Amino acid sequence: MSNRADLCVIFNPAAGRRRLSEHLERFRRVFGRGFEPLPTQHAGHAEELAVEAAQAGYRVVAAAGGDGTVHEVANGLLRAARPEVVLHVLPMGSANDYAHCLRRERANGQPSDAVRRVDVGLARSPDGRQRYFVNGLGLGFNGAVTLESRKIRHVRGLTLYGLALLRALCYQFRCPPLTVAFDDVERQAPTLGLTVNLGTREGNFVLAPDARLDDGWFDFVQAGDLQRWELLRLLPALVAGGMPDHHPKIWKGRCRQVSIRAAAALTVHLDGEFFCLPKENVREIEVTLLPAALAVTTTG
Secondary structure (H helix, E strand, O other), X not given: OOOOOOEEEEEOXXXXXXXHHHHHHHHHHHHOOOOXXXXXXXXXXXXXXXXXXXXXXXXXXXXXXXXXXHHHHHHHHHXXXXXXXXXEEEEXXXXXXXXXXXXXXXHOOOOOOOOEEEEEEEEEOOOOOXXXXXXXXXXXXXXXXXXXXXXXXXXXXXXXHHHHHHHHHHHOOOOOEEEEEEOOEEEEEEOOEEEEEOOOEEOOEEOOOOOOOOOOOEEEEEEOOOOHHHHHHHHHHHHHOOOOOOEOOEEEEXXXXXXXXXXXXXXXXXXXXXXXXXXXXXXXXXXXEEEEEEEEEEOO
C-alpha cells in the first residue's frame, strides 16, 4: 500500500456488477484524481485495509459500498486507534442506512462537506468477541430479518427488507424471554426484537426517528410478545417513522449502556453484519456507547 495520496477508497470491485473501470470513473467524479483505490478481495478484507490505511498515514479513508462496507472500514479505523483519520461514506449498497442518516442530519444544518465527530457503539460477549457499530444493533426478530435478506436476490432497498420481514414473520417469529438492563433499569420480558440505535433506520425501516449520531445517546426500541397481526398493523409506521409512543408491548427510550441476558442463543446483527448466530451459543452481550469516537463525512 503506497501513500502517494491523502485519501484512499476501499471498495468491492464486484459490487453492483460493475466493471473496475466504472468504479474508478465514479470515484474520479467524486474525489478528482488524488486518491488511492484499494479493492477488497474477500469478506473482512475492508477492515484489514482500513487498519493498514490508517497506519500508513492516510488522512481520509473512504468506504464505497453499503452498510457492510462502512461497518468493516469503521471497525478497522477504530481498531487502528487513529482518531484523526476521517471515514468518508460513499453509499453504493442496498440499504445505505448510515449514509441516509448522515445526509438527513446534514440537511438539517450541517455544511455539505462537514467533517463531524459521531458516536460509536461497542458490543462485547463473554467469549471474547467484540465489535464496533456505527448505526445500530438488532436482536431477535431484527436479526432474523437480516438473515432472511441474505437469501433474497435481485431486489434492493425497502423491497428487499420488506420481503425479508415477511419471510421472518412466517418462519422465525418467536418471543423468548430476555433480561435487558438499559443503564440501571432492568426489564424481564418475552421479546420479539430489540433495536439499540445510533441512527434512525434499520434495514430501511425507521425505528428511531429522533436519533442523532452525535447526541451521546442510544435510542432503543424493545418489542415484547406481539402477535403477527399486531406487527403487520405496525408496518406503515415502521416505514414512515411513526412508531407509537404508547403501546403496551413496545418500550422506547434512551440509554448509554445495555446489558442483555437470554436463556436461548441469540441472533444479533451490527450495522447489518452478524455479531453472533444461534449456532455460536452467545447468550450475553454488553453494549457501551463511545461518544464522539469517529470522524465522518459523506457524499451524496
